Amino acid sequence: MSNWEILWSARDQFWSGFFSTMEIFGLSISAAFLIGCGMLYLLEGSRPRLTVPLRVFIDGMRMLPFLILAYLLYYGLPAFDIRLDAWWSGVGALAVYHGCYFAEIFRGARLTFPPGQVEAAKAHGFTKGKMFFRLILPQIVMQTRPLLGNQLIYALKDTAFLVIITVQELTAAANSLAGTYFIPTEAFIVVIGFYWAVSVVMEIIIKQCGRFSAKRGFDHV
Amino acid sequence: MFEKNTSEQTAVSIRHLSKSFDGVEVLRDVDLEVREGDVVTILGSSGSGKSTLLRCINWLEQPDRGSIHIGGQRIGVNDAGRPMPVRELAKVRARTGMVFQSFNLWPHLNVLHNITEAPIHVLGKSKAEAEAHARELLEKVGMSPKADAYPNTLSGGQKQRVAIARALAMQPEVMLFDEPTSALDPELVGEVLAVIKDLSAEGYTMIVVTHEMAFSRAVSDKVVFLDKGLIIEQADPETFFTNPSTERVRKFLEREES
Ligand SMILES: Nc1ncnc2c1ncn2[C@@H]1O[C@H](COP(=O)(O)OP(=O)(O)OP(=O)(O)O)[C@@H](O)[C@H]1O
Ligand SMILES: [Mg+2]
Numbered sequence: 001m002s003n004w005e006i007l008w009s010a011r012d013q014f015w016s017g018f019f020s021t022m023e024i025f026g027l028s029i030s031a032a033f034l035i036g037c038g039m040l041y042l043l044e045g046s047r048p049r050l051t052v053p054l055r056v057f058i059d060g061m062r063m064l065p066f067l068i069l070a071y072l073l074y075y076g077l078p079a080f081d082i083r084l085d086a087w088w089s090g091v092g093a094l095a096v097y098h099g100c101y102f103a104e105i106f107r108g109a110r111l112t113f114p115p116g117q118v119e120a121a122k123a124h125g126f127t128k129g130k131m132f133f134r135l136i137l138p139q140i141v142m143q144t145r146p147l148l149g150n151q152l153i154y155a156l157k158d159t160a161f162l163v164i165i166t167v168q169e170l171t172a173a174a175n176s177l178a179g180t181y182f183i184p185t186e187a188f189i190v191v192i193g194f195y196w197a198v199s200v201v202m203e204i205i206i207k208q209c210g211r212f213s214a215k216r217g218f219d220h221v
Numbered sequence: 222m223f224e225k226n227t228s229e230q231t232a233v234s235i236r237h238l239s240k241s242f243d244g245v246e247v248l249r250d251v252d253l254e255v256r257e258g259d260v261v262t263i264l265g266s267s268g269s270g271k272s273t274l275l276r277c278i279n280w281l282e283q284p285d286r287g288s289i290h291i292g293g294q295r296i297g298v299n300d301a302g303r304p305m306p307v308r309e310l311a312k313v314r315a316r317t318g319m320v321f322q323s324f325n326l327w328p329h330l331n332v333l334h335n336i337t338e339a340p341i342h343v344l345g346k347s348k349a350e351a352e353a354h355a356r357e358l359l360e361k362v363g364m365s366p367k368a369d370a371y372p373n374t375l376s377g378g379q380k381q382r383v384a385i386a387r388a389l390a391m392q393p394e395v396m397l398f399d400e401p402t403s404a405l406d407p408e409l410v411g412e413v414l415a416v417i418k419d420l421s422a423e424g425y426t427m428i429v430v431t432h433e434m435a436f437s438r439a440v441s442d443k444v445v446f447l448d449k450g451l452i453i454e455q456a457d458p459e460t461f462f463t464n465p466s467t468e469r470v471r472k473f474l475e476r477e478e479s
Contacts, residue, residue, distance in 0.1 A: 122279075125343040
């Protein structure tokens with residue numbers, strides 16, 4: 001049997017690793033998006049007692065290697081009597097880490113948001129919450145679309161780190177096959193194919209979303 | 222729609238209004254009454270405090286002293302003399318409609334949804350009702366064909382007409398215009414002024430800051446002149462433009478004519 005035939009016969013392992021990766025990615029990136037939006041909302045206020053610690057937290061996260069955060073959640077939290085299994089530690093770490101990146105991307109766009117639009121909203125009787133979710137946030141998301149797309153790809157790649165805290169995802173599958181049959185090159189080439197394929201699909205989707213915002217004058221496709 | 226309202230009901234009442242920025246007094250003890258159905262235009266040179274006055278009326282700026290009542294309801298300060306809670310403030314604010322120099326449409330919403338956004342999400346109107354009303358207003362400002370267009374595809378004059386419809390959709394008791402044509406190319410000024418004239422004929426109460434003298438003269442019931450934060454002249458347009466009582470206004474009008 002050639003090396004490729006061995007991998008073909010073990011394709012179920014790849015598939016299950018792949019689905020596991022997609023599940024982790026889908027869940028954590030959705031949570032990260034919500035976390036980013038939530039943080040942006042909290043930063044809207046002018047209460048420094050809230051905004052200053054939040055900014056420090058966001059920056060602290062962004063300046064932390066992702067792997068350290070994953071380790072911390074998996075190996076460090078039990079010291080505080082919080083036990084998460086590897087899977088939830090991984091999802092949680094990805095969500096918080098990339099949530100902070102999302103928050104920072106949003107915050108940058110918020111700084112250049114036209115104040116006149118906020119005044120128009122106030123003049124029409126809007127209060128903070130509805131103004132944020134209906135008028136500010138949708139525009140910020142459209143405006144930051146390319147950066148968000150980039151962040152999705154980072155997050156997808158970061159899922160591979162979770163192999164180190166024993167999450168059974170795509171890279172773990174490749175790792176175990178590579179070890180069992182001593183065919184690292186082929187195993188990892190297959191995995192690269194998976195990551196690339198998902199990234200390309202995401203790029204296309206994000207680009208399609210660009211038409212939606214371009215129609216509204218936000219950017220050019 | 223309805224006959225010009227000639228009752229003596231007060232729509233907006235401003236008393237002893239003062240406002241400073243960084244220690245500089247921008248409004249000084251301003252008193253102004255606007256009756257229902259009246260059109261008041263505010264003139265004055267740049268930096269005289271016109272925008273600040275208008276923005277105090279809907280509390281986009283908070284005055285240092287004085288009071289403002291809209292339809293008898295005080296804005297910004299509640300009965301106990303404390304700052305109004307935000308929700309209450311938003312309600313009083315919504316009794317005024319504001320049109321900005323730079324339009325400030327919401328670019329992610331199409332024309333129709335720019336107009337229905339606040340009626341649905343602030344006033345709690347149904348979608349159907351808000352859209353029906355919005356289409357009437359679009360008709361009124363001559364923008365019906367553009368209901369589905371996005372703001373970035375409109376000319377300045379078209380944007381401003383949509384902005385006017387958006388403000389009208391809240392059925393405000395008074396419309397505030399802050400130099401509605403100053404950001405427009407000269408050939409687009411007329412279409413916006415025509416809409417405002419129509420509104421005045423329909424009996425809307427309006428306060429308009431403008432540099433358009435002919436318009437002010439044609440449309441006003443009262444002309445107010447601000448100079449360094451003081452109202453130095455208040456008169457009917459005929460008197461104001463032909464026989465102003467202050468040297469300052471005479472100079473201003475001469476300069477505007479030339
Ligand atoms: N937010 C602010 N902070 C500090 N100073 C301000 C602020 N807003 C206005 N001012 C100052 O207050 C004065 C009056 O400004 P305002 O905008 O009311 O004048 P205006 O009559 O509307 O002038 P223009 O015709 O140029 O629009 C100006 O000197 C201006 O620089
Ligand atoms: Mg001004």
